[in-house]
Amino acid sequence: MDMSGRVSGLGIELLNQSNYKIWRTCMESYLVGEDLWEVVCGNAVVAPEDAQENADVLKVWRMKNAKAEFLLKRSISPDLFEHIIGCKSTSEIWTTLDGLFNKKNMARLQMLENELANTTQGSLSISQFFFKIKNLCSEISLLDPEEPISEARMKRHIIRGLKREYIPYICYVDSRVGSTTIFGGV
Template structure:
């Protein structure tokens, strides 16, 4: 198996990079033929050993998936999935942990967005940062997402004169 952290320079999961991390992990798992064990037809352990070794194959695949997942998270994140039994359970744990609406996080994101300035960033870096913050805000609060018009106003407001 390829060293996971060499794949696209992916950083380990921490409190600040879930959206980027999950997108990269999903692609990595698909490329390693492990995604089905996280979120597809193979996410449940077969109940009985079939003649063709289905249970054994599932356990090997699940072991590879769990190893890849556990080595792709910071130590403090590992505590959340230390005792889970299946890769799907681990994935769902992170999804719930980072996708729930958190009013404090929303307030911090909104404050960061409204105080966002181009500063020393290039235009491209600045646009990317604003779009990333808007997307994160919208994922945390799908009822009140930041629309294109508001995003454009935020971008224009933070540009250098």
């Protein structure tokens, strides 16, 4: 890991409380590309039987499993490591992380809703701020598919969180174009 919170050499951001969907997509692609996916979630998640005739196959499986395990462990933030410390295989690590982040968890949903409500542009660029809001809305919608965040609600959060210096511009653009603007009359 380098100082920017990325996995060295991969350009993948460390898994943290708010980027599971992006991390999972990138990590899955990387594991497939490195021919390690089969030991994580494919047909080879269980080690071959430890018999003399399987010695070479077992050796290859152990090597692939160890590479994938190291990669997964090095790609998560330290505060999440305690969740996977007892896992015995890469398949178990993947399943544990998926269960941790990819279920309807009311406490996590509330945390994300609070983060969305309190997110402001601050020192972020406009594009960084837009992406942060969009990612939060997307993750909330994944956790609660019965009540996904509408585009209009997402736009209201964006406008509400922008620096004050942008508000006159937004009002001007919205008044010139009317309710057909990207701000939806907000």
